[in-house]
Amino acid sequence: MHTVIIGVGGVGGYFGGKIAHSGQKVTLVARGKHLKAIRQNGLQVKSIDGDFVTHPFMVTDTIDVVEKADLVLICTKSWQVPEVAALIKPILKEDTIVIPLQNGADNAEKVRAVVDPRHVVGGLCKIYSKIEAPGIILHFGHPPEIIFGELDGSTTKRLNRIQQLFDTAGFKNTISANIEVAIWSKFMFIATVSGLGALTRATIGEMYENKETHHILKETATEIYNVGIAKGVLFPKDIVEQIIAFIGKQPYDSTASTQRDIIEGRPSELENFNGFIVTEGKKLGIATPTNKFIYSCLLPMEEKARK
Structure with a gap:
């Protein structure tokens, strides 16, 4: 599966880094000095669970060059979600899954208002992390976890595919029967x-x-x-x-x-x-x-x- 991470801050940098470090195909959409540092030195993650450096499949600030995605994790701030939802339209396939992971109560609704609702799975994460310096993510608290689930509470095969990807990456993840x-x-x-x-x-x-x-x-x-x-x-x-x-x-x-x-x-x-x-x-x-x-x-x- 090809995972695209939009926003490579504390959340996107950690979870995207873990997925890439497990050998899976990951594209990071970043910008500025952070982008330049990752391209030059790889993404460095300093973690209470162990440090690592990973070199993702692609790091870019241009969505036009990104290959079609199987999974998109939106890891920006809440106010940026509508803009990002419009930005990712060109990289969506028929069965692409989109999960917003930022804090806030209505992010899934914001994404569903812009892209076909069938793409959207609800999600959240638990982690204390931040950008320590360009190209460096610091995870300093809480066992990292992603919780996700269908917004209608149903059980689907695609949830199992996501879980397998996260399991391979090596971080805790939970399928929720009531993601709302x-x-x-x-x-x-x-x-x-x-x-x-x-x-x-x-x-x-x-x-x-x-x-x-x-x-x-x-x-x-x-x-x-x-x-x-x-x-x-x-x-x-x-x-x-x-x-x-x-x-x-x-x-x-x-x-x-x-x-x-x-x-x-x-x-x-x-x-x-x-x-x-x-x-x-x-x-x-x-x-x-x-x-x-x-x-x-x-x-x-x-x-x-x-x-």
């Missing part, structure tokens, strides 16, 4: 810690241990739960408690990528996280005061970064 709940559960975690983390400049452990910020974390997650339920997401009743407990199990000094983006003055996924909940809450008539406060306080920084 899995995506929204991950979204609840990441949106809850990201915005408040950017606002407080605190680590996940610091926010969890402090009585006041712990309470705000729970309020944020509860509002996400209420919006999700109104949209038909079949959350388990104790999902907020599960997510808060999961937050408490994260490395004390860990931070979320969106939190780091905001603090460092880069465009972030604020609009796709807390902003998304505020917008959907308005549509559905659900109050989201905590998410609105976090979003509103961070919005000036976001607007400045995007200028």
Whole structure:
């Protein structure tokens, strides 16, 4: 199978690197200094599970030269998904599978709005990773995992093909019978810690241990739960408690990528996280005061970064 990775940051660089390092055919679509470094030296992955260097089949910034794909992993930021979905159209075959892996609750919907919905499989990943330097990916926390599944909950042969590819690459992967709940559960975690983390400049452990910020974390997650339920997401009743407990199990000094983006003055996924909940809450008539406060306080920084 030919796997094409769109976006070679912490997520695309790690998982694309693992697939390529296992001897499978991988094309990386990257840009700038990162692209140049990978072409010259290969993709270097520094990982708590073991370092490696891999030389993928192709590294390019031009989709026109990419061969038709069997699997496309979209690993960009959430706001870039519609543009990327349009970009990949020329490399899709009849049976090409497209999986968006970035954080956010509606990425599969964004892809399905642009390409034929039959191509799209829901997905998410769990990993702490980032670009350390051009051509170098640093994986510094959490056992890497991709969770994926059909959006209608069905069991299909193509899921087994994807799993075989991921198994060969050597990282944990799980087929989900309800990928929507899995995506929204991950979204609840990441949106809850990201915005408040950017606002407080605190680590996940610091926010969890402090009585006041712990309470705000729970309020944020509860509002996400209420919006999700109104949209038909079949959350388990104790999902907020599960997510808060999961937050408490994260490395004390860990931070979320969106939190780091905001603090460092880069465009972030604020609009796709807390902003998304505020917008959907308005549509559905659900109050989201905590998410609105976090979003509103961070919005000036976001607007400045995007200028």
